[in-house]
Amino acid sequence: MPSNVGSKLFPALIGAFAACVVFAALALAGAFDSSEDMPSASSGRSPVQNQTAATPSGGLDVAGLYERTRSGVVFVEARGQGPGRSSGSGFLVDGNGSILTNQHVVDNAEEVDVRFGEDGDPIDAKVAGTDPSTDLALLKIDPDKADGRALRLGSSENVRVGEPVIAIGSPFGLRGTVTAGIVSGLGREIQSPNGFTIDEVVQTDAAINPGNSGGPLIDERGRVIGVNAQIASSGNRSNSGVGFAIPIDTAKDVIPELRTSGEVKRAYLGVSSAEVDSQIARELNLPADRGALVQTVVRGGPADDAGLRGGRRRTDSGLESGGDLIVKVGDQEISDPGQLADAIGKLKPGEKVRVEYFRGDERRSALVRLAERPDQANQG
Numbered sequence: 001m002p003s004n005v006g007s008k009l010f011p012a013l014i015g016a017f018a019a020c021v022v023f024a025a026l027a028l029a030g031a032f033d034s035s036e037d038m039p040s041a042s043s044g045r046s047p048v049q050n051q052t053a054a055t056p057s058g059g060l061d062v063a064g065l066y067e068r069t070r071s072g073v074v075f076v077e078a079r080g081q082g083p084g085r086s087s088g089s090g091f092l093v094d095g096n097g098s099i100l101t102n103q104h105v106v107d108n109a110e111e112v113d114v115r116f117g118e119d120g121d122p123i124d125a126k127v128a129g130t131d132p133s134t135d136l137a138l139l140k141i142d143p144d145k146a147d148g149r150a151l152r153l154g155s156s157e158n159v160r161v162g163e164p165v166i167a168i169g170s171p172f173g174l175r176g177t178v179t180a181g182i183v184s185g186l187g188r189e190i191q192s193p194n195g196f197t198i199d200e201v202v203q204t205d206a207a208i209n210p211g212n213s214g215g216p217l218i219d220e221r222g223r224v225i226g227v228n229a230q231i232a233s234s235g236n237r238s239n240s241g242v243g244f245a246i247p248i249d250t251a252k253d254v255i256p257e258l259r260t261s262g263e264v265k266r267a268y269l270g271v272s273s274a275e276v277d278s279q280i281a282r283e284l285n286l287p288a289d290r291g292a293l294v295q296t297v298v299r300g301g302p303a304d305d306a307g308l309r310g311g312r313r314r315t316d317s318g319l320e321s322g323g324d325l326i327v328k329v330g331d332q333e334i335s336d337p338g339q340l341a342d343a344i345g346k347l348k349p350g351e352k353v354r355v356e357y358f359r360g361d362e363r364r365s366a367l368v369r370l371a372e373r374p375d376q377a378n379q380g
Helices: 062-072 248-260 278-283 337-345
Strands: 008-011 014-016 073-079 085-092 098-101 111-116 123-131 136-140 164-169 177-191 197-204 216-219 223-233 243-247 271-275 292-297 325-329 352-359 362-369
Touching: 062 073, 062 164, 062 177, 062 216, 073 098, 085 164, 098 248, 123 248, 136 248, 164 223, 177 223, 197 223, 197 248, 197 337, 223 248, 243 248, 271 337, 292 337, 325 337
Parallel strands: none
Antiparallel strands: 008 223, 014 085, 073 085, 073 111, 085 098, 098 136, 111 123, 123 136, 164 177, 164 216, 177 197, 197 243, 216 223, 223 243, 271 292, 292 325, 325 352, 352 362
16 A cells, blocks of 8 residues: 655656746656676676675764765756756666666657766767666667766665665756765655656655656665666755665566567556455455455456456445455465556466455355556556
């Protein structure tokens, strides 16, 4: 379920004509082992070294960490039709000139340039692939022009609340800016540009502002643990101490497909669901206090074709009651909507999978042929 943030979320992106303007608000909606970081390609510069940045007193050595990692961070400028431009940040992920950024930074761009350092010249970049569902994009430049070292990709799986981090990017177009803070929350959810939920998001109080989009969130050992993407704001669209980074494990799942095919095709069940607990199970007279309670079923979608049902009556708690309670997909037990999304995410469009669910007190099953996720969350 979405994290309970009372303010709105904005992409940490800056668009510029003569002055800076911020993209429209996104409403709140909601791999490699950490010791075996994503390897650099056989050519190009080596990734930055994996060392803990600590001062003799045990504090985070921000200056030292910044010096070791800043060369791999770029300023990204995208141009579409007309005079409008948008800009953000990105970072090298290999020695072949691959740069990771946010999809919303380069959305509908006809031309993209990147710049290394504060005084770097513009370098033509090609959009190699985009994935709106995770708000990630992969750019490609001539590796001979890459004036920096690829950053090491860590793992977001073992990140702990309270860990020190830095964010490097170009807030308001100010290239090479570093801010420091901590991981202030884990397991958050934000909405992607196409309306789907991005889960397991890292929350940080390191200052993130418009223009930081696509830049790295870096741990004390110099490893990227997230891609800065959105900020929570009460209306002025500037940093409020609550920023969100897409987990780097999500990026590491996406990058290979963006390299090879330029897009990511995902399986689609066609339901929205809600989490249940013992209290909700009692209130709605459910046969189990775990699972994904189906709220809506997309008409004509895979779940609809297989006979699954959504809720029929809104309760005082805001849930739709009367829907099926999904408890198993294939061999995977389902305890909450996140596990349902994970189970479907491991499958491919066109695959058949058995879905087990409760309808009332009766346990049933249905064989569902999954479809390809539509371009927008409200399509189906």
